[in-house]
Amino acid sequence: MLKVWGRVNSINVQKVLWALDELKIPYERTDAGLQFGVVSEPFYRRMNPNGRVPTIDDDGFILWESNAIVRYLSAKHGVGTLWPKDPRARADSDRWMDWATTTIAPPIHPVFWGLIRTPAGKRDSKAIEEGAKKLNAAFELLEQALDGRDYVAGSTLTMGDIPIGVHVYRWNALPIDRPSLPRIADYYHRLQERAPFRRHVMLPLS
Ligand SMILES: N[C@@H](CCC(=O)N[C@@H](CS)C(=O)NCC(=O)O)C(=O)O
Numbered sequence: 001m002l003k004v005w006g007r008v009n010s011i012n013v014q015k016v017l018w019a020l021d022e023l024k025i026p027y028e029r030t031d032a033g034l035q036f037g038v039v040s041e042p043f044y045r046r047m048n049p050n051g052r053v054p055t056i057d058d059d060g061f062i063l064w065e066s067n068a069i070v071r072y073l074s075a076k077h078g079v080g081t082l083w084p085k086d087p088r089a090r091a092d093s094d095r096w097m098d099w100a101t102t103t104i105a106p107p108i109h110p111v112f113w114g115l116i117r118t119p120a121g122k123r124d125s126k127a128i129e130e131g132a133k134k135l136n137a138a139f140e141l142l143e144q145a146l147d148g149r150d151y152v153a154g155s156t157l158t159m160g161d162i163p164i165g166v167h168v169y170r171w172n173a174l175p176i177d178r179p180s181l182p183r184i185a186d187y188y189h190r191l192q193e194r195a196p197f198r199r200h201v202m203l204p205l206s
Contacts, residue, residue: 006053021196093160100163107134
């Protein structure tokens with residue numbers, strides 16, 4: 001059975017668990033990262049010299065980097081669903097995966113760590129404020145991109161929605177001011193209708 005290493009409150013692990021659930025792939029998961037340790041153990045470093053979560057072992061094939069894992073699982077099990085058959089639709093979907101990593105993840109990091117994982121007296125409010133501002137600006141761009149489409153690459157859920165969707169949840173769950181963005185609000189409602197999204201992504205922030 002496919003094995004996953006990673007704690008469930010990690011946004012990058014959540015992408016993989018959400019994809020596995022959408023694709024109905026059975027798996028075994030082992031807690032790893034932060035308080036669970038594991039990532040510095042020699043056996044783990046042999047699999048993943050980067051020492052982060054998630055990592056998967058699919059019948060001896062070891063893979064780390066969450067977006068690469070989502071692409072691999074989608075290509076193997078989700079042709080025509082998470083993995084669009086048409087190369088242009090696939091590139092569109094793929095683009096949003098990269099965009100989430102390069103444009104959403106950097107500003108959300110100081111906001112999430114500052115507000116959720118740092119005691120009130122030790123927060124860097126300037127970094128939180130600047131992160132929130134950049135984050136809101138990035139979501140304004142997504143709002144425009146969702147004009148006329150239900151999901152980031154068209155009318156159905158694809159792998160591109162996975163890195164975007166996990167960040168849409170965090171952005172909505174963080175105690176920050178957000179602009180009113182109606183297309184993203186509708187998109188977020190559509191994602192919430194999916195049991196795999198509710199199960200693996202909509203967890204209390206910790
Ligand atoms: N680009 C990597 C980032 C992996 C990463 O930074 N994971 C975080 C959790 S979201 C981590 O391992 N943090 C250290 C830890 O949990 O011990 C990916 O997408 O898989």
